[in-house]
Amino acid sequence: VSGLLRRPELNSQVGEATSFDEANGRYTVRIGTEQIALRPMNVERAPFRSSGAPAETLEPHAKVRIHGLSARAELNSCGGTILCWHADKGRYGVQVEGSLETVLLRPTNLEEVKPPRVREKWA
Numbered sequence: 680v681s682g683l684l685r686r687p688e689l690n691s692q693v694g695e696a697t698s699f700d701e702a703n704g705r706y707t708v709r710i711g712t713e714q715i716a717l718r719p720m721n722v723e724r725a726p727f728r729s730s731g732a733p734a735e736t737l738e739p740h741a742k743v744r745i746h747g748l749s750a751r752a753e754l755n756s757c758g759g760t761i762l763c764w765h766a767d768k769g770r771y772g773v774q775v776e777g778s779l780e781t782v783l784l785r786p787t788n789l790e791e792v793k794p795p796r797v798r799e800k801w802a
Contacts, residue, residue, distance in 0.1 A: 680708065682721050689715070696722060696779050724762070724774060737761045737771060742792040745773070745784065754782065758792065 680692045694710035705716040737743065741761040745754045758776035765772060770783040 680710070680717065680721060681723055683717075686715075699779070736764070737786070737789065737791055739763060742794070743773060743789040744792050745775075745788060746790060747788045748784075751782070759789075761789075 680689045680694060683689050689710060692710050694708040694715075696706045696708050697714070698707045699705070700707065700716070703716065705718055706722050708715055708717050708722065739761055743759050743761060745757050745759055748755050754775060759773040759782075760776070762772040762774055762781065764770075765783060768783055770785055771789060772781055773784050773789070774781050
């Protein structure tokens with residue numbers, strides 16, 4: 680939670696987004712026992728803590744493309760963002776693009792998407 684003016688005591692608190700109300704454009708976020716409605720600009724995704732990543736690591740915030748899933752085939756070709764490495768499960772935590780859903784995926788089901796290089800034109 681960040682940028683709240685009327686409830687500054689909630690800034691920097693970590694909560695759980697439980698739903699999104701499209702009618703009013705706000706997330707319902709649970710912080711402790713309290714539920715509050717927040718605009719997207721006041722919600723930041725908190726990264727998981729991690730350690731022991733594989734040799735070819737994908738850094739947190741890296742953009743990836745999901746492929747090769749059979750149980751969740753609807754996620755194939757979707758983009759995502761790396762959140763962390765779960766050493767105990769041997770999988771990355773990935774936030775699926777355009778959603779609040781986080782999935783745990785094997786490195787073999789992820790392809791890093793590098794941003795295009797910008798070329799400058801010389802006069």
